[in-house]
Amino acid sequence: MxxxxxxxxxxxxxxxxxxxxxxxxxxxxxxxxxFCGNDYLGLAAHPAVVAAFKAGANRYGVGAGAAHLVNGHTRAHHRLEEALAAFTGRDRALLFSTGYMANLGVAQALLRRGDRVLQDRLNHASLIDAARISGARLQRYRHGDVDDLSRLLAQPAPQDTLVSTDGVFSMDGDIAPLAALADRSRQADAWFMVDDAHGLGVLGATGAGTLEALELDQTQVPLLMGTLGKALGTAGAFVAGSDDLIETLIQSARTYIYTTAMPAAVAEATLAALEVVHQxxxxxxxxxxxxxxxxxxxxxxxxxxxxxxxxxxxxxxxxxxxxxxxxxxxxxxxxxxxxxxxxxxxxxxxxxxxxxxxxxxxxxxxxxxxxxxxxxxxxx
CATH class of the missing domain: 3.90.1150.10 (Aspartate Aminotransferase, domain 1)
Incomplete structure (x- = not known):
């Protein structure tokens, strides 16, 4: 090979x-x-973000030491989840160690054999792998093609359907037709999920991402995944949505339950990065x-x-x-x-x-x- x-x-x-x-x-x-990094706002080495990381390490140490559900969930983590929910206009947010783990956790928690996942052909590898490990049937529609998605949605589905797409496609840089995708998903009574790794911090009136730019709320896009290691300059990821969604992930997402929490110092640094985005x-x-x-x-x-x-x-x-x-x-x-x-x-x-x-x-x-x-x- x-x-x-x-x-x-x-x-x-x-x-x-x-x-x-x-x-x-x-x-x-x-x-x-x-000209190859994802530090879109230049925050990875921003003095305020670095200072917050150092202060966080001084207060909490350099490792969380446990999973969130044991005793690794600090005040810093909790404050960051609240700030991310407010930033994205969602009820709640839940931190994951990476965007890959967030996408895998969502699919594994929400889908079962007999369900199906409909994805854009150019989705990020983490969304594709998430569908595969969930046990659900994966079908891929033509890139950005709302009509092709509608064709798949019209096919009989024995159980639940999840439609998932990148907001900004990582290798092409184009933006998915999210409003139309959300509308078709809602008509078909399917969940709709957007991975906004490359839109968060960059797009929208306040930098809240592609959904803010397109004025799509939690009702239209029930599942939002965002990463912290790109425009926000730190590390980790989150899923944002309704209270029921977040509680379901806390109880069932294996990539959340069975892994050590991100260092609290990273959460403090991300809070500082969000403040820079605002200011x-x-x-x-x-x-x-x-x-x-x-x-x-x-x-x-x-x-x-x-x-x-x-x-x-x-x-x-x-x-x-x-x-x-x-x-x-x-x-x-x-x-x-x-x-x-x-x-x-x-x-x-x-x-x-x-x-x-x-x-x-x-x-x-x-x-x-x-x-x-x-x-x-x-x-x-």
């Missing part, structure tokens, strides 16, 4: 980062300008100016960007070798933009996944565009 992966130019290797997550990094001992809306506004700058410059250079208004700006390349060659050429110029290859994306859709952060400067974005334009033309 490893030999074949190398032959297909799909072999993955880890890089070693020295220092904090920020645009100017030292990777594998060399300085680079990175500094200009970070989000500045990020969207950078997105417009990049897309305008790319259009002028004839770069084939995919259709995205989010910080995820994929440059479609096609063949895996072409994408890896372009990525390596950028790295030789001091720019870190990894190639995304199958099986992460469908065959013949390899791409460079450019991601932008409020920590980038306009000059850095211009530099990326200049080098990309030169290398892409020479490669073509």
């Amino acid at each position: 490893l030999r074949q992966r190398r032959a297909d130019h799909g072999y993955r290797q880890r890089r070693i980062l020295e220092g904090p997550q920020q645009p100017e990094q030292v990777i594998d001992g060399r300085p680079v300008l990175a 500094e809306p200009e970070r989000r506004e500045y990020l969207h100016r950078l997105i417009r700058q990049f897309r305008t410059g790319a259009a002028e250079l004839g770069l084939p960007l995919m259709d995205s208004t989010t910080p995820i700006q994929p440059l479609q390349v096609g063949h895996t070798l072409a994408a890896t060659t372009l990525s390596e050429a950028l790295l030789a110029q001091g720019l870190l933009v990894p190639a995304i290859r199958p099986p992460t994306v469908p065959p013949n859709t390899a791409r460079l996944r450019v991601t932008l952060s409020a920590a980038h400067t306009p000059d850095q974005v211009d530099h990326l565009l200049t080098v990309l334009g030169r290398l892409y033309r020479s490669d073509s």
Whole structure:
């Protein structure tokens, strides 16, 4: 298997980062300008967030020491759950250690054999794996295709149905047609779940995510999953929804019950990050100016960007070798933009996944565009 992966130019290797997550990094001992992280608001190394983490460690120690249902659920965890519920406009929120564990926990707690899960074909791997471990029947509708979802919903279902989708798709950067999906799900009496890992903090009037941007409430989207390790700059995840939903997860979600709670210091840091989001809306506004700058410059250079208004700006390349060659050429110029290859994306859709952060400067974005334009033309 490893030999074949190398032959297909799909072999993955880890890089070693020295220092904090920020645009100017030292990777594998060399300085680079990175356009590949998910720290969309530049909060991972924000002084207030770091200070809150240190204060939390001083107060609570560095490990929770137990699961939430034993004695690992601290005041910091509880305050964060309340803050996340208020932030997203939901009744309650429940913390999980990772977004992957949150998605697995929801599916395992709510679904049984005989149920079914309907998912967008480009959903994140954690949603796909969640469906598989639940024992329910998994069916996938065409990407963003509401009519194809309706076709599947019209088929007889012996028991319950869960429709789940990314809010912002992690490899394409586009936004799901959530209002229409919510409407069709409600008409079919199906649960509707949105994984808003890449929308939270970035979209919406207050940064509460894709659902806020589209004005979708808890009735329309009963299950919301959000991660803390992207725009909020820390680690972990949460599920938000009704009181009954959260109580069901507390009682039944194995990935919540049978794992140690996240360190309380991370909860304190996330509370500080939420405060920055509230107090500094200009970070989000500045990020969207950078997105417009990049897309305008790319259009002028004839770069084939995919259709995205989010910080995820994929440059479609096609063949895996072409994408890896372009990525390596950028790295030789001091720019870190990894190639995304199958099986992460469908065959013949390899791409460079450019991601932008409020920590980038306009000059850095211009530099990326200049080098990309030169290398892409020479490669073509």
